[in-house]
Each structure stands twice: as C-alpha cells, then as structure tokens.
Amino acid sequence: MRPIASALNTPYRPVKLGRDDIADIVALERECFAVPWSATQYHQAFGHKTFVVYGLRADGCLAAYLAYAELTREMEIFNLGVRAAHRRQGLAKALLGRVLARCAKLGVREGFLEVRASNLAALNLYGMYGFTVAGRRKNYYPDNSEDALVMRLDIPCPG
Ligand SMILES: CC(C)(COP(=O)(O)OP(=O)(O)OC[C@H]1O[C@@H](n2cnc3c(N)ncnc32)[C@H](O)[C@@H]1OP(=O)(O)O)[C@@H](O)C(=O)NCCC(=O)NCCS
Numbered sequence: 001m002r003p004i005a006s007a008l009n010t011p012y013r014p015v016k017l018g019r020d021d022i023a024d025i026v027a028l029e030r031e032c033f034a035v036p037w038s039a040t041q042y043h044q045a046f047g048h049k050t051f052v053v054y055g056l057r058a059d060g061c062l063a064a065y066l067a068y069a070e071l072t073r074e075m076e077i078f079n080l081g082v083r084a085a086h087r088r089q090g091l092a093k094a095l096l097g098r099v100l101a102r103c104a105k106l107g108v109r110e111g112f113l114e115v116r117a118s119n120l121a122a123l124n125l126y127g128m129y130g131f132t133v134a135g136r137r138k139n140y141y142p143d144n145s146e147d148a149l150v151m152r153l154d155i156p157c158p159g
Pocket residue numbers: 032033079080081082083086087088089090091092093094114115116119120121122124125126128
C-alpha cells in the first residue's frame with residue numbers, strides 16, 4: 001500500500017478549483033464519463049461548504065480534477081478524471097494523494113467512493129492508497145446497469 005505522504009513527492013502541484021473553473025471541469029467530465037455532471041450540477045455543488053475540487057493544469061488546459069465532499073470525520077469522492085492524453089503519467093495518483101494528505105491533516109478519518117465494477121484503472125489506483133471493497137450496488141449505473149463497488153479507506157493520522 002502506498003503511504004499517503006509519499007504522494008507529495010511529485011512534481012505536480014494540485015490547485016483548488018472553484019466556480020470560475022466549471023466550464024473546464026465540465027468539458028473534462030464529458031471526456032471521462034458516460035453520464036457526466038452538468039454545469040448546473042457543479043454550480044449547485046459549489047454552493048455546499050463541504051464540496052471541494054482540486055485540479056492539475058498541463059499544456060494550458062485542465063488535465064485532471066478530483067471532486068469530493070469533505071466532512072468532519074469522513075470524505076466521499078464523487079468524480080476523478082484525467083484527460084486521455086495525460087493518462088498514465090501519475091496525475092491521478094498525485095491528486096488523490098494530495099487530497100488524502102489534506103484530509104488526514106484535517107482529522108478526516110474515513111474515505112468512501114463508488115466505482116464501476118469493470119473500472120480496473122480506478123480500482124488499481126484506489127487500491128494503491130489502501131481503499132478496499134466494502135460493498136456492491138447491483139445494477140447501479142443507469143447507462144448500462146453495471147454494478148457499483150463501494151470502496152472504503154481508514155485514513156491514517158499524519159505521521
Ligand atoms: C482512472 C484514471 C483517473 C487514472 O488516471 P491516471 O492519471 O492515468 O492514473 P495514474 O497515472 O496516476 O496511475 C496510478 C495507478 O493507477 C493504476 N492505473 C491507471 N491507469 C490504469 C490502466 N489503464 N490500467 C490498469 N491500471 C491503471 C495503476 O496502478 C497506476 O499506477 P502505475 O502507473 O504505477 O502502474 C483515468 O484513467 C481516468 O480518468 N479514467 C476515466 C474516468 C474514471 O474512470 N475515473 C474514475 C471514476 S471512479
């Protein structure tokens with residue numbers, strides 16, 4: 001399992017995104033997901049204090065983003081996407097590590113997410129940080145009735 005702190009040893013410097021970045025985020029959503037969130041959904045989500053998005057820019061565009069809810073004791077990942085041309089370069093690893101390190105520092109102790117059962121890339125990525133499968137939601141995704149796996153992580157106290 002990859003220690004969260006090791007993810008900070010990377011040349012990538014994720015930045016917090018906000019309402020001004022919604023057009024870029026939605027463009028990347030459309031590239032990454034069969035059922036993407038709309039600009040309206042992002043506007044509404046940014047209205048919640050717990051909604052946080054981190055992103056990485058490369059070659060003048062948004063190359064990766066991670067949207068999640070940051071609560072007092074737990075966090076939940078909603079969306080994580082990397083532009084196709086920038087995949088397998090460690091961007092998702094850097095973003096996820098940065099977010100988990102931030103959560104650990106804030107005292108957040110549990111992480112949750114849902115992922116398509118066939119999404120090997122995402123399963124491997126989350127597994128690297130210690131997320132494990134905690135449950136299965138049958139026929140969860142509306143576009144192809146695929147099952148969702150629920151993954152959970154005990155976020156360690158920062159060492
Ligand atoms: C899943 C996704 C975010 C990974 O982003 P990425 O920046 O390419 O991932 P990284 O380069 O940081 O890879 C980290 C690890 O993830 C795993 N991984 C990433 N892509 C993989 C692939 N195509 N096949 C198998 N494992 C993969 C590997 O374990 C990798 O570590 P390694 O490079 O040391 O082998 C990206 O493929 C994506 O945007 N997919 C479409 C959207 C999506 O499925 N999001 C997740 C929703 S829950």
